[in-house]
Amino acid sequence: MRRPTEPASPVQHAAWQAGRIPEVERVRPGLWSIPVPLPNTPLRYVLVYALELPGGVALIDAGWDTEEAYTALTTGLKTAGYAITDVQAVLVTHMHPDHYGLAGRVREDSGAWIGLHPADARLLRDRYEMPADLADRERRLLLRCGVPEGRARELAGASLGIRGFVSAGAPDRLIEDGDRLDLPGWDLTAVWTPGHSPGHLCFVSEKLLFSGDHVLAKITPMVAFHTQSPPDPLGDYLDALRKVGRLDVEEVLPAHEYRFPDLLGRVDHVIGHHVERLAEIERVVAGEPGLTCWEIAQRLTWSRPWESIQGFQLRAANNETLAHLVHLVSHDRLRTSENLYYR
Numbered sequence: 001m002r003r004p005t006e007p008a009s010p011v012q013h014a015a016w017q018a019g020r021i022p023e024v025e026r027v028r029p030g031l032w033s034i035p036v037p038l039p040n041t042p043l044r045y046v047l048v049y050a051l052e053l054p055g056g057v058a059l060i061d062a063g064w065d066t067e068e069a070y071t072a073l074t075t076g077l078k079t080a081g082y083a084i085t086d087v088q089a090v091l092v093t094h095m096h097p098d099h100y101g102l103a104g105r106v107r108e109d110s111g112a113w114i115g116l117h118p119a120d121a122r123l124l125r126d127r128y129e130m131p132a133d134l135a136d137r138e139r140r141l142l143l144r145c146g147v148p149e150g151r152a153r154e155l156a157g158a159s160l161g162i163r164g165f166v167s168a169g170a171p172d173r174l175i176e177d178g179d180r181l182d183l184p185g186w187d188l189t190a191v192w193t194p195g196h197s198p199g200h201l202c203f204v205s206e207k208l209l210f211s212g213d214h215v216l217a218k219i220t221p222m223v224a225f226h227t228q229s230p231p232d233p234l235g236d237y238l239d240a241l242r243k244v245g246r247l248d249v250e251e252v253l254p255a256h257e258y259r260f261p262d263l264l265g266r267v268d269h270v271i272g273h274h275v276e277r278l279a280e281i282e283r284v285v286a287g288e289p290g291l292t293c294w295e296i297a298q299r300l301t302w303s304r305p306w307e308s309i310q311g312f313q314l315r316a317a318n319n320e321t322l323a324h325l326v327h328l329v330s331h332d333r334l335r336t337s338e339n340l341y342y343r
Helices: 010-018 067-079 103-110 124-129 131-144 149-156 160-165 233-245 263-287 293-298 311-330
Strands: 025-028 031-037 045-053 056-060 087-091 113-116 189-192 201-205 208-212 251-254 335-337 340-342
Touching: 031 067, 045 067, 045 251, 087 103, 103 113, 124 131, 131 149, 131 160, 131 311, 149 311, 189 233, 233 263, 233 311, 263 293, 263 311, 293 311, 311 335
Parallel strands: 056 087, 087 113, 208 251
Antiparallel strands: 025 031, 031 045, 045 056, 189 201, 201 208, 335 340
């Protein structure tokens, strides 16, 4: 019997450890894992899942809209015995470009329908059709966090380049929590798991959890507060973790890294990580009351020195800190006045 800490796919795990993109893999009869490369990111690839249907396939996620990604997707489908024209549906876990980006192009080439949760669908226009306005709102948020004016302008525009990796377009269907997807041969149910994005979806079928970015094998997904966030995204995320932890699941199929078996163990670990981060922030504020979010972020423990964090990752670090601060304030563990924080 596999131990809980062992990967469900030794092939995927070995590729991840070696810094390579894994091979296309037949996960189960009728189910394929197709790695689609990502440009200029340590994540390296998105795992797109192809579910065989009578006369075609449905995809869970799609990848970035680049020629390299499109070629990898079409080649992977060919390995599974299908062409891009055989795609009947694209179920998108969330609106981020490495998941939603290629969906529009797949629809153009195949006639497939695209499904997305309404909470993410509502944000597509601002994010991908009017990104300059969104960036200006983000700049004002960063200023309230205490980021200096020049740096705030720089960081607010740090993600504008991703617009080129998305074939924009509204979804054809909105998928709600608990919806059973009409995919012949599959008993697939949507599970709404907000936090990483407001409308993040997982899908569960036959004790398999297609987890998107909600639960990954090693990395803790980013949960940030930004101008498109609900009031407490971290609270939403922690609740959604507990929700999937109650599912009867034998294997997790995430969108990055590799498949793994121990869902509950991973959920407990990620919740523990956030509990520790919340406590660390409380200690910082207790020791130096009256700090801004930006100042608090610089005093926290990160995976590398603060001075080496740049661009979008620096904005993400600030906004992740803000998500934790918002959660602490909402639970009366901290208070705030004029964007400064106190115990």
